Amino acid sequence: MLLLLSLATFSTACTAQPEKPLTAGVWRATVKTAGGELPFGLDIQPGxxxxxFTVHAVNGKERLPMDAATYRNDTLRIPMSLFESEIVARVEGKTMRGIWRRRRTGNEYQSIPFEAQHGLNYRFTPDGRAASVNLTGKWATTFRSTDGTDTTAAVGVFEQEGNTIAGTFLTPTGDYRYLAGNVVGDSLLLSCFDGSHLFLFKAKAKAGPAGRTLTGTFNSGPTYAETWTARFDPNASLPDPAKLTFIKPGQKFSFSFPExxxxxxxxxxxxxxxxxxVVQILGSWCPNCMDETNFLSPWYKKNRSRGVEVVGLAFEKSAVMAESGPRIQRMKERFGIEYPVLLAGTNDKAEAAKALPALNRVVAFPTTIILDKKGQVRHIHTGFSGPGTGVYYDQFVDEFNGLITKLLAE
Known part of the structure; x- marks a missing residue:
């Protein structure tokens, strides 16, 4: 259910009782989506x-830092300013209830109910019910819009121990980051909360003449839904990310944008x-871009003395510097970015392609363009396989470093 609640109204409701201490530690949190409850972990510790308070969202192996949280008048606020979202909840002992909300336009917020219980660290199921299937491995996956008119190919990669499972889906434009969940009987349950994206996957496993399959639903945010099917396939793969975007014949890549x-x-x-x-096409609103930035920022500090440069081209929700400039600056501060990040336009792929007319198209945020010492484009990588993809991330890092070393030696 979609709620539009004003912060003022919520704050008034939350100040009626005397303040009680906030219990630190692990909390099992949930938000309500059209697909049901979406669980994730919160680790809250005194600052x-x-x-x-310092707060981390916990999704499997990931501990994603939120901004510093405040606790006043029994109300906990956990901001995620990079994504213009926050959790606002009233604390009653070992329970908190409130909303997760994200700004849409102006002063209008998209909000959904939030709840958390202290001391619970399970994901979906508390009773240790056994899994009747093991889904470890690679799965050739197809996502379909509810009307069946749009499909996306993906590769699911999972690791399961007992009834606990973690993994992600890789797509031609990026991955679904860290997913964590359970396998209960023949049912797969996975979720992720990162302050921007709310992902909930459910599926049933089945064995048949065509091999093992999964059939399920995918919910994103409060209301978006798709269906998906997958087939176990150790050789599942995606199109080469180096062949999706290229320089048009006879064109020279260039840009000029403001910081x-x-x-x-x-x-x-x-x-x-x-x-x-290295030219990074990104957006401060994009978690996959943040994964790449988390790699590029320390990489640049370590390697710039070798004769390399990095520049970010940010495509934001607004092309107005007064609105998007502070977002870019917050991103730079959060990730310690020491290379320039420029406001290049709005976060529409068609508009991004117009801003960079030498490219045939912009398929994904992020997209990474690597130029040699003569200013010639030598490689364009669409999307980014983040650390949640495991060996795929390791492969990207190895190939990236290998290409940079080769170009520096020329």
Whole structure:
């Protein structure tokens, strides 16, 4: 159910009782979606200043830091400013209830009910019910819109121990990040909450003449839904991410966009001349882009002395610097980015392609373009396989480093 609640109304309701202490530790949290309850973990610990709390969202192996949380008048606020969202909940002992909300436009917020219980660390099922199937391995997957007009190919990669399972889905435009859940009998249950995306996967496993299959539903956010099917296939694969986007014949890649300070940065600037340059097409709203940034930011600090440069081209919800500049700056601060990130336009793929006319198209955020010392595009990688993909992430890192080393040696 979609609720539109004002912060003022919620705050008034939450200040009626005397303040009680907030219990630190692990909380099992849920938000309500059209597909049912979506569970995730929250680890809440007192901050060093005793006035705030550090909070991590827990999805399998991932511990994703939220912004510093505040607790006043029995109300806990956990902001996720990068994604313009927050959890606001009233605490009553070892229970908290409230909303997760995300800004849509202006002062309008999309909100859904939130609840958490202290001391519970299971995902979907508390009773240890056994799994009757083991889904470890690779699955050739197809997602379908509810009207059947749109399909997306994917590869599911799962690791299961007992009735606990973790993994993700890789697609041509990126992955679904860290998914965690349970296998109960022949039912697969997976979820992820990262402050921006709310993912809930459910499926039934079946063995038949054509092999093992999964048939289920996928819910994203409060209302979006798809169906999906998968077939166990150790050789499942996706199109080559290096062949989806390319430079048009006879075109030369270039750009000129402003930083949040309004300083114009161009590919023809001296800082890029004679250097291997990595161009990151991204958005501050995009969790896959944040995974790539979490790789590129420390990589740049370690490798820039070798003669490499990195520059980010941010395509945001607004092309107005007064609105999007602060978002870019928050992203730079959060990830310690020391390379320029420019406001290049709005987060529409067609508009991004218009802003970079040398490209045949922009298929995904992120897209990574690598140029040699002469300014020639040598490689374009569509999407990003983040750390939640395991060996696929390791493979990307190895190939990326290998290509940079090769270009530096030329």
């Amino acid at each position: 060093a200043d005793k006035q705030t 949040p300070t309004n300083k114009l940065v161009s590919l023809s600037d001296d800082r890029f001349k004679g250097k291997v340059t």
